[in-house]
Amino acid sequence: MQDWLLESKKIQALDTAWRAKARERLRVQTRPEGSLGVLERLLERLVAIQKKDRPQIARKRILIFAADHGIAAEGVSLYPSDVTRAMVLNFLNGGATINALARGLAAEVRVVDVGVHGDFGADPRLIHAKVRASTRNMLDEPAMTVQEFDQALRTGWDLACAAREDGVELLALGEMGIANTTAASAVIAAITRAPVESVTGRGTGLGPEALAHKIRVIEKALQRHSDCLEDPIKALQCLGGFELAAMTGAMLGAARSGLGVVVDGWIVSASVLAAMRINPQVLDYLFFAHQSEEKGHRFILQAFEAEPILNLSMRLGEASGAALAMGILDAAVRVYNEVATFSEAGVSGRNA
Amino acid sequence: MQDWLLESKKIQALDTAWRAKARERLRVQTRPEGSLGVLERLLERLVAIQKKDRPQIARKRILIFAADHGIAAEGVSLYPSDVTRAMVLNFLNGGATINALARGLAAEVRVVDVGVHGDFGADPRLIHAKVRASTRNMLDEPAMTVQEFDQALRTGWDLACAAREDGVELLALGEMGIANTTAASAVIAAITRAPVESVTGRGTGLGPEALAHKIRVIEKALQRHSDCLEDPIKALQCLGGFELAAMTGAMLGAARSGLGVVVDGWIVSASVLAAMRINPQVLDYLFFAHQSEEKGHRFILQAFEAEPILNLSMRLGEASGAALAMGILDAAVRVYNEVATFSEAGVSGRNA
Numbered sequence: 001m002q003d004w005l006l007e008s009k010k011i012q013a014l015d016t017a018w019r020a021k022a023r024e025r026l027r028v029q030t031r032p033e034g035s036l037g038v039l040e041r042l043l044e045r046l047v048a049i050q051k052k053d054r055p056q057i058a059r060k061r062i063l064i065f066a067a068d069h070g071i072a073a074e075g076v077s078l079y080p081s082d083v084t085r086a087m088v089l090n091f092l093n094g095g096a097t098i099n100a101l102a103r104g105l106a107a108e109v110r111v112v113d114v115g116v117h118g119d120f121g122a123d124p125r126l127i128h129a130k131v132r133a134s135t136r137n138m139l140d141e142p143a144m145t146v147q148e149f150d151q152a153l154r155t156g157w158d159l160a161c162a163a164r165e166d167g168v169e170l171l172a173l174g175e176m177g178i179a180n181t182t183a184a185s186a187v188i189a190a191i192t193r194a195p196v197e198s199v200t201g202r203g204t205g206l207g208p209e210a211l212a213h214k215i216r217v218i219e220k221a222l223q224r225h226s227d228c229l230e231d232p233i234k235a236l237q238c239l240g241g242f243e244l245a246a247m248t249g250a251m252l253g254a255a256r257s258g259l260g261v262v263v264d265g266w267i268v269s270a271s272v273l274a275a276m277r278i279n280p281q282v283l284d285y286l287f288f289a290h291q292s293e294e295k296g297h298r299f300i301l302q303a304f305e306a307e308p309i310l311n312l313s314m315r316l317g318e319a320s321g322a323a324l325a326m327g328i329l330d331a332a333v334r335v336y337n338e339v340a341t342f343s344e345a346g347v348s349g350r351n352a
Numbered sequence: 353m354q355d356w357l358l359e360s361k362k363i364q365a366l367d368t369a370w371r372a373k374a375r376e377r378l379r380v381q382t383r384p385e386g387s388l389g390v391l392e393r394l395l396e397r398l399v400a401i402q403k404k405d406r407p408q409i410a411r412k413r414i415l416i417f418a419a420d421h422g423i424a425a426e427g428v429s430l431y432p433s434d435v436t437r438a439m440v441l442n443f444l445n446g447g448a449t450i451n452a453l454a455r456g457l458a459a460e461v462r463v464v465d466v467g468v469h470g471d472f473g474a475d476p477r478l479i480h481a482k483v484r485a486s487t488r489n490m491l492d493e494p495a496m497t498v499q500e501f502d503q504a505l506r507t508g509w510d511l512a513c514a515a516r517e518d519g520v521e522l523l524a525l526g527e528m529g530i531a532n533t534t535a536a537s538a539v540i541a542a543i544t545r546a547p548v549e550s551v552t553g554r555g556t557g558l559g560p561e562a563l564a565h566k567i568r569v570i571e572k573a574l575q576r577h578s579d580c581l582e583d584p585i586k587a588l589q590c591l592g593g594f595e596l597a598a599m600t601g602a603m604l605g606a607a608r609s610g611l612g613v614v615v616d617g618w619i620v621s622a623s624v625l626a627a628m629r630i631n632p633q634v635l636d637y638l639f640f641a642h643q644s645e646e647k648g649h650r651f652i653l654q655a656f657e658a659e660p661i662l663n664l665s666m667r668l669g670e671a672s673g674a675a676l677a678m679g680i681l682d683a684a685v686r687v688y689n690e691v692a693t694f695s696e697a698g699v700s701g702r703n704a
Binding site for chain 1: 381382383384385386387388389390391430431432434435438439441442445447448449451452453455456555556557645661662663664665666667668672675676679680682683686687689690691692696697698699700701
């Protein structure tokens, strides 16, 4: 048994005393009780994760895991595979959407090459952790060997633990990889047993014919690996991608080390699904950034009993939804830490 | 005919050439087309309002209109009327939720006393514009006389125009006033002809019995003023409040002077409803911050064909939802202004 698997079993339940403390502070601040809705539930968890009277998320890190996919050869994406590498360079040059959002948050961006076609030079914002240039074509063989999968997952785990050691107070996870909505849908269909067409969307913008083709490719892949579907870890190894495995590792590692994680949209939810099958306790540490436009995401979020922070019909990836949600969390933390109580402000409470 | 009414008719339609320019820039930035969902539609309008290649919303002002309500005597709120004044003092001392949110945005907060019980000293953050200490009890007589209503509306109009002259780039409107969900529901029921119970919610947290009482009070008020319901301006005057009238004036004035406005939740939507009946063109200038928890808000937002930016089950008021939405708009503007195009970044577009 792998050590990350053993460690994953040790993720701690959130401290009920800290949750109660947070609820009490929210109750006595100068507002009608419960009037901040979802924000109050987010704050309650954040306080219980950090175990602090005044939670802090000033130090934020965004990890973008990038990898290519063997299944791209089947023509499942509108964009050619070399866009993965080009977008990584765009991230490093600060030209992408996530860079603009991260600047607004004063958050660090780290791009992790876990399996991109082509090489990169040295760059302080790039973490070289390539397992292999692209996964294998899952129509022919498992997307990853057991060793490759383990290496990718461990990369994510280690980066989450390193973030905690660096003093990061809130982590965000996102991804870049041409064809990875196909891998994500395959993993989700495998683990949830949902019909493929109910969890397969247009990705970067497929038309109806190309979408039908993508669904057929996923169905073929599920047939090819029918012996892997029972076990979420095998499903992730056979049908997933390096970035998906790494994000599963990162969320488990973050939860194990007591660090809150904002998860992006559709593709990351495949990683969440695998992680929660390994230990459902991980969900307490996850903040679901948004309900994306991708078909099936709402259904999956309901399975997690998640309250997504945003619902803006986005379908971009690269942690863009997570970054926007981090801004909402920043605002919520400020409210929690700064708003006066009824007694401090001399405001009357409710009528008796 | 009042001059603000004449001026309201002159609100300009958004420039189609600027809208097209915005769509084109969004299309060529390094992202799949349309992948920012709702944010793209917000940006398109903001660019067309500002008529700038690079829109700016660094200078933000939040106006909180505060007033008391004669109808509070009927026991429609959980909180006593003196909470309105106490909360205004809390705003001025920086201790309320909106203050914490505004600090995070570096936005100005201005509290406008349009009708609070009790007096306030001089304070640079307080605008003295009291029409009268509280509206009249609408069960007995119109909430405002025609002159009072006109004065309140004009106050809002003038403050919006002054904001534009001061160089404010984005305005937010919110309110504080014990019992004002009752006034808002009455105005909304009158203008939309919806059944009272479908547009009356728990306000600051009423139980079922108190809610039934609130509904009966509103129904009585509608009967008392049955001759006023046809005309949205009369409905606002007879059933509304000073802060509701002022916000209607502020959104019309902002639209007339070409300034975008973020509108908060349920109560502000009563003001929007009156404004759009005066000139539906005003809607192009409004950004709907959030769908609140208050019953009926979703229905009202659909009537506006609004896409609310957030949906966090909030029901606080005091422009808190508007402030959170301003943060999302800040992020969107940064993306619009900073993200590289495909050609700048050397990223391939779609497959042919």
